[in-house]
Amino acid sequence: MRGLYINCDNSKLRLSSQLASVYSKQIVLPEQYGNGMLIYNPQEWHNAPMLSLGSNHFVLSGWFIYKNQRNNLSLLASDLVDCGYEVLRHITSGSFVLLWASPDEKTVIVDPFGLSTHFIDTQSDRITVAPSVKVLYKESVHTLNDTLNSILGKKHHLFGNYTLYNGIERLSPGSYKQESTKEACFYYSFETELEPIALLGGKVQNLVENWPYDSRILPLSSGLDSRFLLANGRFKSGFTYGPENSPEINIAGHFRACFSQYKSFDYSEQPLHDDEPAILDELSFGILTPIPRLLTNYIYAKELFPQSNAFFDGYLGDVLQRGTYVGFKGKLGELFKIFPFIYRLYPFSAKRILQWRYKELSALEFDLVYADFLKWTESLKLNDLQKVTYYEFLFGRGGRYTIFGSNVLAAQLFTVVSPFADKSVFNSLINHDFKNALSYKTMHQLWSKVAKKYSEVKVESGYTPRSNRFLIPIVQITYRMMFHFIPSRANYGVKLSRDIKKGE
Template identity: 30%
Template structure:
């Protein structure tokens, strides 16, 4: 919901977000919705969210001055952030969003009127739209779309780093993934220290972390001092007892049941209005969980999140369903011995699509990855993360819903980390070899305690997928082992 509403009906902030979100009229045609204290303005520039520029957090004055001097090139020099903004030059006004499109917006040109909003619902309420049968079918089968398409004709999900001229609706600039992922000499062993460098740019008293029993949040914790932390799920789940071992790393640490306060019909409606996925893919309980976390950690403004950390540390977007998929997970050496090309792997991951739907997906994949000098496995990972399941589905909770309560920092999306992840051998990632390199220099206290799947970093790599399968069976079928997602389905 956070972002800019340009030529739309005025947005209504739901009751559940009243304590965390505010709105402001920027101009006759533009309203900003933002987390309180995070609407940033200077001279010719208005922004929502957070960013790091010239090594400083929310350095709006210098960015505004540099936009005046060098134009859009200044936006290229933003190190990282989740943000959107409006910039006014002498002869044009522009909308822009962050280089990874994490605070993504939609664009519709309605006759001569340019409509931009962070939700499809806001555009639906402001214009007559025509459904694309192909994309609506894809959405109903997968819960998400891909590339820049939406279920409506002439409604575009703005691409990475999009800059839009507000007089015409023309996308005057956007980022290719090949422009963001750079050649690097840094190795996987550098990931922890580079994570620490990012965290250090956020004041310690403003930090909070959702700590689970997995790798991703623990790696973040190992490199930081957090003011507040929390863990949710059934009391006997793997997550809470494991996370509890690290509560001493926080000034304040909280545990709570994921479904302590069941979601109401109103909250279910709010969830549906904020995301593009059909109702059967939505779980409004996440609104309550994030709201509870917000109330317990009010002293901090930022949530650090391990968004897509499993994808980049362990190559999980190489997984595919079915018996053969389980066999490859159990014996990950098969990814090397009997490899798939990109088309074959995507076909297995999206096996319920018809020919026309898959062709549209694959053509999008080819367009977005054609400039990448990488293996097919690496291309599939990046495409899924930046153009398909990651950005268009997983981001709903981690960034969109959670971001209505606090500013979210998706640590593993930092461009420097992405450049390292993109260069790795993903066969070694899915075989649990690379994760040992990533964690090589991490303090033993964080490495030797078991993770949610029953192994630690001392477990031999070849045993990790076997233990992971065992714990997946326990989580799904044995009472007392469920996590928040499986218990909520019972």
């Protein structure tokens, strides 16, 4: 498994290590870093991402944009030595874990949104970090948390920085942790100039241009998130997976000419990778229930386009442009989708929305979630809808479940880039009025300067970014019913759910 192993190794990850031996490079860390190893992407780093400046030593897993430069580790390291941690605020994008070892201290630094997903053993006297809980888990030290185990069974993922085991936590987004102190410090903030929503496409374009054209690959769905990336960048390779003749395949097919090479395929047609179940167990141990076949399809995409490296993912774009994490399942949730003006008539509290979203939990379990929500959002200068979105993006379903499909699984084969987690894009959207997102006004603003060839093609729910926003909810609910009740209209998500239930 790709990542940074500090005072540990990957010996417990036998099968994912075999996968890494095909697509990655591995080095044992020199003694000045402590015991450990680095498994990195040689297409992203031609030489191992580590360097020494006198008695200061740096090693990094992942990628970053600092002062408008991609992966200039020498510049970042030099500035850290000269100016300290305040320079981290100039990191605008990335998915990384960085170890800084000096004679007096060892510090682990995490990317602004925690996309790198590493874990720390809080019971160890030394900084002990790994990309998988399985590496850190010791039966004699780390006890199972029964409450969290129950929550995992009901929601299929955890929240906050929790794992199933007391004494093992996720490294917190936008933080740095020193070996000599117990508590993490935070460098990420919202103190940045906000961009007009209509101009955010330019920010996406600037981010895309950091990678060579030939290395760029875009997984294109039938939705608006990946399409927005396509409309604001050039990509040599593209692919779409979904059931044959599904909305994903048919809608994405409108844009095949935008790529030099493009392939659509049924996600279930490839033989399941022999080791996928065991690899998923190693990677998801103690944190979530993984979705099957994603890894198999990512491997297939890598085999189709072996020169591709920079994998641009529309990760959580719908959360920011359409407010999907303010919504919830059930009949009441569907009613709110049809009549989004309800949110304007009734200013629901964050607690009320979270109760709807986590209705499967017991009162005790929900209290734990809500306490964690307050811990991470109480001091933020955001309203309740913004806070719920922020929490779910970094600490809830987004940061603890959705992230696994792209920024963990796909990252075993590619460098995963999530433009909606670019600091400028995220900050501009998280600070806008989410009542506008729920009523599709934000979507209209975001797409207002996009070429018509992208904005006039329908999504799988039957509307376009230019549709009358007052009619969209009715159109959307009609199409959703078709997905569920007409088998031939089933999209990827519906068919996958059916296949999982059949397997049970």
